[in-house]
Amino acid sequence: EAQVTQNPRYLITVTGKKLTVTCSQNMNHEYMSWYRQDPGLGLRQIYYSMNVEVTDKGDVPEGYKVSRKEKRNFPLILESPSPNQTSLYFCASSFGAPSSNSPLHFGNGTRLTVT
Amino acid sequence: SQKIEQNSEALNIQEGKTATLTCNYTNYSPAYLQWYRQDPGRGPVFLLLIRENEKEKRKERLKVTFDTTLKQSLFHITASQPADSATYLCALNFGGYQKVTFGIGTKLQVIP
Numbered sequence: 012e013a014q015v016t017q018n019p020r021y022l023i024t025v026t027g028k029k030l031t032v033t034c035s036q037n038m039n040h041e042y043m044s045w046y047r048q049d050p051g052l053g054l055r056q057i058y059y060s061m062n063v064e065v066t067d068k069g070d071v072p073e074g075y076k077v078s079r080k081e082k083r084n085f086p087l088i089l090e091s092p093s094p095n096q097t098s099l100y101f102c103a104s105s106f107g108a109p110s111s112n113s114p115l116h117f118g119n120g121t122r123l124t125v126t
Numbered sequence: 127s128q129k130i131e132q133n134s135e136a137l138n139i140q141e142g143k144t145a146t147l148t149c150n151y152t153n154y155s156p157a158y159l160q161w162y163r164q165d166p167g168r169g170p171v172f173l174l175l176i177r178e179n180e181k182e183k184r185k186e187r188l189k190v191t192f193d194t195t196l197k198q199s200l201f202h203i204t205a206s207q208p209a210d211s212a213t214y215l216c217a218l219n220f221g222g223y224q225k226v227t228f229g230i231g232t233k234l235q236v237i238p
């Protein structure tokens with residue numbers, strides 16, 4: 012089944028403790044992206060990747076890191092999480108870049124709470 | 127900067143009626159516009175895409191219109207069913223930029 016898989020689904024952590032949220036897609040998609048979703052603010056893009064070893068900042072990259080060493084994986088890293096990073100996170104992928112009209116396929120989200 | 131406006135208030139309609147959701151944007155016209163459905167606790171799911179040179183697109187009970195003069199897209203669900211209850215997100219791409227920008231969504235409740 013074609014899908015985007017995020018892990019974990021739920022995560023509670025403390026301020027400053029490094030964490031990684033994994034994202035994997037099995038559709039051989041070139042484009043991958045991370046979003047956070049907050050009430051009243053909607054989905055905001057954190058980072059995106061056009062292909063292996065090619066990443067770029069989205070609208071809210073501060074406090075986050077990503078890597079794209081393999082085509083299928085795009086982990087989101089929080090080196091020193093803070094409470095304002097408490098949010099619902101989504102990974103998404105598409106066959107081509109957004110400029111090619113490709114629709115996004117989303118994972119089921121990771122709900123992160125930082126205390 | 128670009129703004130995307132969706133009615134943040136919930137829309138309640140009776141089963142069988144047509145639901146109409148609005149997406150307005152400011153400034154530049156997007157290269158295309160997409161509509162997604164999101165259920166609670168789940169990721170958005172792609173429904174329809176309409177390009178800047180298209181006026182209307184249909185898929186089963188769904189219809190999307192795109193008016194670049196009004197800077198508006200309308201999303202219609204005909205013969206609505208309780209299973210259509212969800213939040214619907216509008217998303218835009220502005221040509222040449224490798225990102226998709228989302229509105230905050232409109233929550234639709236179809237009452238049996």
